[in-house]
Each structure stands twice: as C-alpha cells, then as structure tokens.
Amino acid sequence: MAIEENIPIISSNLASILELSKGQLLASLETLGQPKYRAEQLWRAIYREGRTSFEDMTNLSKDLRGVLSQNYSIGNAITVLSKQSADASTDKILFKLPDGELIETVLMRYEADGHRRGRKTVCVSTQAGCALGCTFCATGQQGFRRNLTTGEITEQVLTMERLARSEDEKEIEAGTRSRGELQGVTNVVFMGMGEPLANYENMMEAIRILNDPKGIGIGARHITVSTVGLVPGIEKLATEDVQINLAVSLHAPDNETRSETMPVNKRYPIEQLIEACQYFVKKTNRRIFIEYVLLKGQNDTPLHASKLGRVLKDLLCHVNLIPVNPTGEGPYRRTEYREAQRFQSDLKKFNVPSTVRMEKGIDIDAGCGQLRDRALALEN
Ligand code: SF4
Structure with missing residues (x-):
C-alpha cells in the first residue's frame, strides 16, 4: 500500500463556489454586472477544465478574477490522506471538511475487457x-x-476527475493513449x-451538476444511487427527469433476517420496499440492481435463496451476490464461492438473473467492504 500525505491541499474559509447551482452562479455574476456568457465560461472552467484557482481562468477579466478570488474558493475540503491499493487499481482519499468532519471518496479503475471500455468510477459519500x-x-x-452539502458532494468527484485526467495526460504523453481517448x-x-x-435534495442537485454536458458531463446512465x-x-427518484440507475441493498429475503442486520427494515419492510421498486420500474422502465451481500449462515442457505427468488420473481432486476469480505472482529464469515454459485442456481429456478462477485484484494479498506466489487457489479 502506498500512502501519500503531501498531495496538493485546497483549503479556504471563503464560501465555496461549488455550492452554487448554475442559476445561482448566473445571478451572482449578474449582480457584478457581468454578461451571461461569463457564467458559462466560469462553469466550464470549474467543471470541465477542473481549474483549482480563479487566477488560472485567463479568459475571464483580471478584475473579475480578483473579485471571485476575494469572495469564493473552489471547494473547501482538505485532502488529509491518500492511499492506493497495491495493484494500483483503487485510490481512496480522506477529506476533512471545514467543520472537521472526515469523509472518504474512492476512485476505482477497471481495465477494458473484451466487450467494455476501461472505466474510472468514483464512489462518493453523501x-x-x-x-x-x-x-x-x-x-x-x-x-x-x-448531511453533506451539494458542493461537498461534487467536490469529491472534481478531485477524482483531476486525478483521473492527469493519469490520462501521462498516458497520452507516453503514447499509450490518444488525445481523443481523454x-x-x-x-x-x-x-x-x-x-x-x-x-x-443535495444529492439530486449534485447529480444535475455532474450530469450537465457543459460541465463534467457524466451521463445519467453512468450514475447509480445505492440505497x-x-x-x-425511491418513489420520488422514480419521478425525476434524470434517468439514473437505482441499486437497492436487500441483503436478506425476509423481514426477520433483514431486520437483524438492517434496522431500516422495521420502518420499511420488504413488501413495502419491493412495491416501491415496482413503482420505480413502472415509471422509469429501468432494471433495478439488487445488492445481496452473502453472510455465511446468516442469509446464504438454500431456504434463503428460494425465499429471495419468490420475493424478486416479478421484479425487473439483476441481483449481485457478493460474498462478504470479513473485516476486523466482525461476527460475519464469508460464504464460499461454491455455496455462492449454489445460491445463484437456486435463484435461477425463479428466473431471477444474478451474478456472483468475488472480492478482489482490498488493502485500503475502501468504504463499507467490497466497495470495489459492489461498484463493478452495478455497471454490468
Ligand atoms: S450500509 Fe452503512 S452507510 Fe449505508 S445505510 Fe447502512 S449504515 Fe448507512
């Protein structure tokens, strides 16, 4: 594991300009007597070009750059720790927010395989x-x-975007990637x-900013919300005009088992949850990802599999079966691959499609366990 602590730090007591929606940015520049196109230029400089300083935005007037620098920062999170996995596929950054809260963000790199291009996926905290x-x-x-603010959410992606782009640039310089592949x-x-x-609300506003084609431009179908x-x-998300993916962490096929590990189940039991999923599918016509972390003896028996099959048989979904990666002194053990396959074939009897995702070595404790594999599962 490589630990790099002296990486560039962005810190300020000024208000973060990342908290402004495009409309608010327009209004703010208008009060400074600036034409509308300046807001577009500024938006592009921040989200498309990834500028970290107003001074670098040389297409803006010197006066405007001065005013912006006096009033705003471009994000307020401080990078306190950056770790990379031994195989260099995953980076995790620990950010400190102005009030001292610590949050994590992960960048996961996936090589191109036979049928898919290489990808770089950011997992954000909300x-x-x-x-x-x-x-x-x-x-x-x-x-x-x-709760994190909209700017605190988008800043995580912006930071990883700069990292991902600098890697692209190095590959272009080395001749292993063409500029068109940036x-x-x-x-x-x-x-x-x-x-x-x-x-x-903050999540949705962040999604709109990330999705804006004049900014970072992440396609809605490449954005997944996991709940x-x-x-x-879920019902509200079903009616949004942005067609993002939904993943639901189910992890158990019946209320008794689910309530043991997920207290939320007492508020929204499985029947109600599946009904909301059906509503989401009906409104969006989109398949839902069901995440099911296999916990040995807890939720991975043939009985659990057949119960799960019955719960999901009428839902347009794909189940990702993820044998848990035991961490520290937790009470859970990992389901063997053979047993996971048996669970999968039991689900198949109910025509419920699924994939078994074995963990790859995570040596940087990336999020709530198996983060990398859960993320990969959501993209296939
Ligand atoms: S898995 Fe962790 S972060 Fe996600 S809802 Fe449960 S407690 Fe919260």
Missing part, C-alpha cells in the same frame, strides 16, 4: 456518518453527524458513507 445503523457497516456504527471519470456511484436518499431502501426516496 453524509458524514449515517443514522441507519446497519450492523455490517463501519459508518453505521459511528452514528449520524450531518476520459477522466466515467461513472459515479453514490455508495460511500451515508444513505444518499436521506440527503435527497438501503428508503421507500419515499
């Missing part, structure tokens, strides 16, 4: 801590601290710290 208390999750054990971040998954649907099942949030 809350500091989390109120939902899933027993298998380290964040859940910390309790809830606060790619940066290709996918974003909302499955870091916190429950995204519990911070709905433990907040029913009102």
Whole structure:
C-alpha cells in the first residue's frame, strides 16, 4: 500500500463556489454586472477544465478574477490522506471538511475487457456518518453527524476527475493513449458513507451538476444511487427527469433476517420496499440492481435463496451476490464461492438473473467492504 500525505491541499474559509447551482452562479455574476456568457465560461472552467484557482481562468477579466478570488474558493475540503491499493487499481482519499468532519471518496479503475471500455468510477459519500445503523457497516456504527452539502458532494468527484485526467495526460504523453481517448471519470456511484436518499435534495442537485454536458458531463446512465431502501426516496427518484440507475441493498429475503442486520427494515419492510421498486420500474422502465451481500449462515442457505427468488420473481432486476469480505472482529464469515454459485442456481429456478462477485484484494479498506466489487457489479 502506498500512502501519500503531501498531495496538493485546497483549503479556504471563503464560501465555496461549488455550492452554487448554475442559476445561482448566473445571478451572482449578474449582480457584478457581468454578461451571461461569463457564467458559462466560469462553469466550464470549474467543471470541465477542473481549474483549482480563479487566477488560472485567463479568459475571464483580471478584475473579475480578483473579485471571485476575494469572495469564493473552489471547494473547501482538505485532502488529509491518500492511499492506493497495491495493484494500483483503487485510490481512496480522506477529506476533512471545514467543520472537521472526515469523509472518504474512492476512485476505482477497471481495465477494458473484451466487450467494455476501461472505466474510472468514483464512489462518493453523501453524509458524514449515517443514522441507519446497519450492523455490517463501519459508518453505521459511528452514528449520524450531518448531511453533506451539494458542493461537498461534487467536490469529491472534481478531485477524482483531476486525478483521473492527469493519469490520462501521462498516458497520452507516453503514447499509450490518444488525445481523443481523454476520459477522466466515467461513472459515479453514490455508495460511500451515508444513505444518499436521506440527503435527497443535495444529492439530486449534485447529480444535475455532474450530469450537465457543459460541465463534467457524466451521463445519467453512468450514475447509480445505492440505497438501503428508503421507500419515499425511491418513489420520488422514480419521478425525476434524470434517468439514473437505482441499486437497492436487500441483503436478506425476509423481514426477520433483514431486520437483524438492517434496522431500516422495521420502518420499511420488504413488501413495502419491493412495491416501491415496482413503482420505480413502472415509471422509469429501468432494471433495478439488487445488492445481496452473502453472510455465511446468516442469509446464504438454500431456504434463503428460494425465499429471495419468490420475493424478486416479478421484479425487473439483476441481483449481485457478493460474498462478504470479513473485516476486523466482525461476527460475519464469508460464504464460499461454491455455496455462492449454489445460491445463484437456486435463484435461477425463479428466473431471477444474478451474478456472483468475488472480492478482489482490498488493502485500503475502501468504504463499507467490497466497495470495489459492489461498484463493478452495478455497471454490468
Ligand atoms: S450500509 Fe449505508 S445505510 Fe447502512 S449504515 Fe452503512 S452507510 Fe448507512
């Protein structure tokens, strides 16, 4: 594991310009007597070109750059730690926010395979801590601290975008990639710290900014929101005009088993959750990803498989079966690959499609366990 602590730090007590929607940015520049196209230039400089300083935006007038520098920063998170996995496929950054809260963001690199291009996926956090208390999750054990702002969410992607683009540039210089293949971040998954649907408005605003073709321009179909099942949030998401993907962490086929590890199930039991999923499919015509972390003896028996098959048989979905990566002194053990395959063939009897995702070595403790594999599963 490589640990790099002396990487560039962006820190400021000024208001972060990343908190402004495009409309607010326009209004702010208007009050400074600036024409509309200046807001477009500024937006592009921040989100497309990834500028970290107003002074570098030389297409803006010197006066405007001065005013912006006096009033705004471009993000307020401080990078306190950056780690890379031994195989260089995954980077995790620990950010400190102005009020001292710490959050994590992960960049995962996937090589091109026979039928897909290489990808760079960012996993973002939406809350500091989390109120939902899933027993298998380290964040859940910390309790809830606060929601992240829109700017704090987009800043995570912007930072990783700069990293991803600088890697692209190095490859272009080395002649292993052409300029037309400049790619940066290709996918974003909302499955870091916190429950995204519990911070709905800020999450959606961040998605709109990330999706803006004049900014970073991440396609809606390359954005996935992962929830433990907040029913009102799923119903609301179904009616949004941005066609993003939905992943639901189910992890158990019946209420009794699910409530043991996911307290949220007492508020929104499985029947209600599946109904909300059906509604999402009906409104969006999109398949849902069902995440099912296999916990040895807890939710991986043939009985659990057949119960799961019955629960999901009428839902347009794809199940990702993820044998848990045991961490620290937790009570859970990992389901063997053979047993995972048996679970999969039991599901097949109900015509429920699934994939078994074995963990790859994660040596940087990237998020709530198996993050890398869960993210990969969501993209296939
Ligand atoms: S798994 Fe997600 S929802 Fe559950 S406690 Fe962890 S961060 Fe919160």
